[in-house]
Amino acid sequence: MKHTYKSLTIAAAVSALVLTGCGSGESTTATGGGLNIDVPEVPMLEELREGEGQVNIVAWSGFVEPAWSDQFTEDTGCVVNRRVAGTSDEMVTLMRTGEYDLVSASGDASLRLIAGGDVAPINLDLVPNFGDEIVEGMKGQVYDTINGQSYGVPIGRGANILQYNSEVVTDAPTSWDVVWEPDSPYAGKIIGYDAPIYIADAALYLMATQPELGITNPYALDQEQLDASIELLKTQNSILSEYWSDPTAQITSFTGGTSVVGTSWEVLRKLSEDERMQGVLPEEGSTGWSDTWMVAAEAQHPNCAYEWMNYTSAADVNGQIAMNFGMAPANGAFCDLNEEAKAHCETFHALDEDYYSNIWFWTTPLEQCVDGRTDVQCTNFQEWTQAWQTVKG
Template sequence: MNKKYLLAPAALAAALGLALSGCASGGDAAPGELQIDVPDVPQLDALGDTEDEVNILAWSGFVEPAWTDQFTADTGCAVNRKIFATSDEAVQLMRTGEYDLVSASGDASLRLIVDGNVQPLNTELIPNFSDDIVEGMKGQLYDTLNGNVYGIPIGRGANILQYNGDEVTEEPTSWDVVWEADSPYAGKIAAYDSPIYIADAAIYLMATQPELGIENPYALDEEQLAAATELLKQQNGMVSEYWNPATNITSFTGGNSVVGTSWEVLRKATGDEKFKSVLPEEGSTGWSDAWMLAADAQHPNCAYAWMDYTSSPEVNGQIAMNFGMAPANGAFCETSDEAREHCDYYNATNEEYFEKVWFWTTPIDQCLDGRTDVQCTNYQDWTNAWATVKG
């Protein structure tokens, strides 16, 4: 397993002031695996009769009538959906006790686990959680702790380099086209608008300035953060637009930007084949999502039924196609020509591709690369640095 995945939970745990040793409920971690103290929340041993409904918190596009209607017809469980916009909002809403399930991203998932808001899952009660789930999304430490599985994978994606093929006629192989001062595309470069974008700069510095000693883009000491900040300030003078998902599309289609960081789904949403993308040789940042069950779920049987239903190749694939991401169930990719095309586009079963992706992790004082002779910078430090970049 790639060490970048192994470090993510330690980052989040330390950010929350958690102990990195001790026991958890239920499971047994393998020797040498990270141990985090978590509340003793029992898992469901057996299924009972389904209830009348299930209450789900979800990212937009994850819970839609196209598949909820059939689920209700099959199980008798009516689906009540609430959309959230951020992981912070999802965590706050789950803590109200009003929801059974949440589609949690990596940062939200560990917060929910360590606060006892979600319960370990009995995967034997979820038949579709099988060998068909791609290896890169099973057993990740941000939702699988101390031998317990807390998250059922939904999908993942990388933050790629997008470009206008009419303007950038030779496919880029490096992020140098967005970072170097002599870039021929200065003034037409799109950049992600968030302090976590500092990690993108750190990935480039890992390759181009090895003397800085960066081993993990989320583990930066003061000198390394200063170097990343200076690179971002240099880029600032070349940036046409700092984007969110809506403005990214219009920035490219309107001609304001011709190259920059993006998501595959956003590139596809431009609706024009001249917009292309590549995962550069230095690698990139990325994201991943999973279903998690509330510790005090009022409708656990319907919730288990939902997790199983949406983990099937057909339904997981529908969610992935609707949202625009790589599905968790790799068997979907063989169900049709359309499915194969989608999976190829999002590199769904290409683990070599995702080995180059550093999934977003909260930076903390503890150095995630294992260093103990220095203190690393935390997310507040990154937020302060980002403010100096944008001015």
């Protein structure tokens, strides 16, 4: 099942990101053009030339399939060599071997790749299908736009929803309180996500319920804020049925009755084919994920890589990828192609920016606070990974 390959595991500790200033002492700020931090200077492709005959891609399962890669090869002469990765950490490791030209990076990997000098800035002039049809909410984001320069071409996005069994949870929940509060009526039947990035979900709930902590971005936590989030997670641990990282196991937990409420993806709810399974975006908002194509800093086949990014940014191909994987497409024009496309876009809220304005997309935690604070040092991904281990015991 395709989403088995999109889990973030504790193995991320091996190559966790620790970012500090790279000499200039400039601070980090989040802006409309992404994030402002010091990063290695990597040259950008200035001109598209003849393709090299092949392109090597690291991708999530379902992103690179014969249904569209064969046509791409026929159109461009670039043969597609695919390597499926199981985690964001694996993607980072593979990209650092120098053997791959492209990667479909999620927000919890993209900043690691940018900060490590592993990927190059994107020349959007060479990606003509990246235009007005790309939804605004996937342009210029913190996780792939640095100092006003794009490092990624959007593929798709999704939210982490609150799923519940309507046969047991008869009053449709409107808040995450049913999974975080120790007196939840569903204690012992709650499922949580098994990954350090899940700390952001706890921080998001604390943003709404403990404003005195001063959390304004769930991925920018100083030590006090991280401690509070970990304490909440430890409390939740005592009322959980289990954690999930394997989507197939998550579906089984719900359909089998082990869990009746907890974190999920819209596609998992649909794949369960169980009418009892319902989902909602709670009033506090939620975390989510957004994927982009990123080009290796020393790509051996950069022209074919750009050809691929442009090809997969077209409405029909981008939509095929989105439907195959189970997410909202980046190219909004797909939603008008036919009734099937329209239904898919409605299911995944593809054109609903109000919906996605309530989603905090996965972003690698940095010592330089991504919320713009300069008077404190935030905790980094390595510290999150270590803290997560104390939650699991």
